[in-house]
Amino acid sequence: MRGRLGDAVTDGKNVSRNVSSTQCTSDRLSVVAMWDETSKNRAKTRYEKIKHLGEGQFANVYKAKDTETGEFVAIKKIKLGSRHEVMDGVNRTAVREIKLLQELHHDNIIGLLDVIGHKTNIQLVFDFMETDLEHVVKDNSIILMPEHIKNITLQTLLGLEYLHLHWILHRDLKPNNLLMNCHGRIKIADFGLARFFGSPNRYYTHQVVTRWYRAPELIYAARSYGTGVDMWAIGCIIAELLLRVPIFPGESDLDQLVKIYHVLGSPTEQDWPNMKEFTDYVEMKPSIGIPLKNVFTAATDDLIELIYQCLRFDPVKRWTATEALKCSYFRMMPHACDDSQLPLPSSAQNALAPGRKRRRGREDATPPPMRKKLVFE
Structure with a gap:
């Protein structure tokens, strides 16, 4: 593997790795240094922009064609301030993404194919992906069969295991950050x-992860945390694949806890021994919760076990990605379908050439199902 980040392998619970602030500063400077005027010409000659896909506060995203390979790519054009502002960290998000993705090479991690720098913008060239998991979940004409859910879960865990074994927390896992191409690759x-x-002496902000997928320790303002924050998000995503709506759609941090406790019950000292030590800990009204079998009425016992182990209150007790991949769920029938059998949403189907279109469910003639109502609403 090119550019390994470390040779150590960890279970994600007890780890030690020193990353100095000096090294982080050096990384930012090296990224700034690689931008040059000649790359501007490469952007114009190699990549033929086809369509504007979206716009955010600091970036625009385009679909383009790589004239050298003939492949479609996605170009994320990030607006920059002055060179001094970049070095001071105004564009730290872009720099962080570049430095990480340059080192990561896995089938289930988005590929950073090229970086084109200019004094006013950076253009990141990625694998082109036709859709994301959020569109799949929200498309009522799609029937997600057990073999589909198993495939999506498996691919996601394989990518996450790779990140964690390379000492990286994603910290923002959610359905629209899980992209899918026309071949069913996640x-x-x-x-x-x-x-x-x-x-051991490194502290992080707790203001990470979109609220609906945010682990309880982050809501309680934990400053030191590990792979458990990503595994909690995985549990929420699997639940959403089954329910077709978010399982914990909190409207505020406090409401998020209410939603979590309503389903899982209030944690006891035995469930989570040090929960009262968090800075923002608040005593909540006791709740007995709902048996997960009553929440996921169509799920098998081994899938419910996987969800439960991802949604343990104590992050130390949550399964790691490696442990999840070894669980009985992936050994039991039905097996995960082939990637190519995953259904695509209408928006992605319409964008494909006629010869590349795939079936969107088990049977095209099957009427669209109603979204499953949560039993605890």
Whole structure:
């Protein structure tokens, strides 16, 4: 593997890795230094922009064609301030994403194919992905069969295991950061909040992960945490694949806890021994919770066990990605389908050439199902 980040292998619970602030500063400067005027010409000659896909506060995304390979790519054009501002960290998100993705090479991690720098912008060239998991979940004409859910879960965990074994926390896992191409390949994307982990004296912000997928320790303002924050998000994503709606759609941090406790019950000292030590800990009204079998009425016992182990209150007790991949769920029938059998949403189907279109469910003639109502609403 090119550019290994470390030779150590960890279970994600007890780790130690030193990443100095000096090294981080050096990394930012090296990224700034690689920008040059000649790359501007490469952007114009090699990549033929086809379509504007979206716009954010600091970036525009385009679909383009690589004239050298003939492949479609996605170009993320990030607006920059002055060179001094970049070095001071105004564009730290872009720099972090570049430095991480240059080192990561896995089938289930988005590929950074090229970086084109200019004094006013950076253009990141990525694998082109037709859709994301959020569109799949929200498309009522798609029937997600057990073999589909198993495939999506498997691909996501394989990508996450790779990140964690390379000492990286994603910190923003959610359905629209799990991209899918027309061949059914799932890739983890958006590494703007990703961080190295493992240094015993390193502290992080708790303001990470979109609220609906945020682990309880982050809501309680934990400053030191590990792979458990990503595994909690995985549990929420699997639940959403089954329910077709978010399982914990909190409207505020406090409401998020209410939603979590309503389903999982209030944690006891035995469930989570040090929960009262967090800075923002608040005593909540006791709740007995709902048996997960009653929440996921169509799920098998081994899938419910996987969800439960991802949604343990104590992050130390949550399964790691490696432990999850070894669980009985992936050994039991039905097996995960082939990637090519995953259904694509209408928006992605319409964008494909006629000869490349695939079936969107088990049977095209099957009427669209109603979204499953949560039993605890």
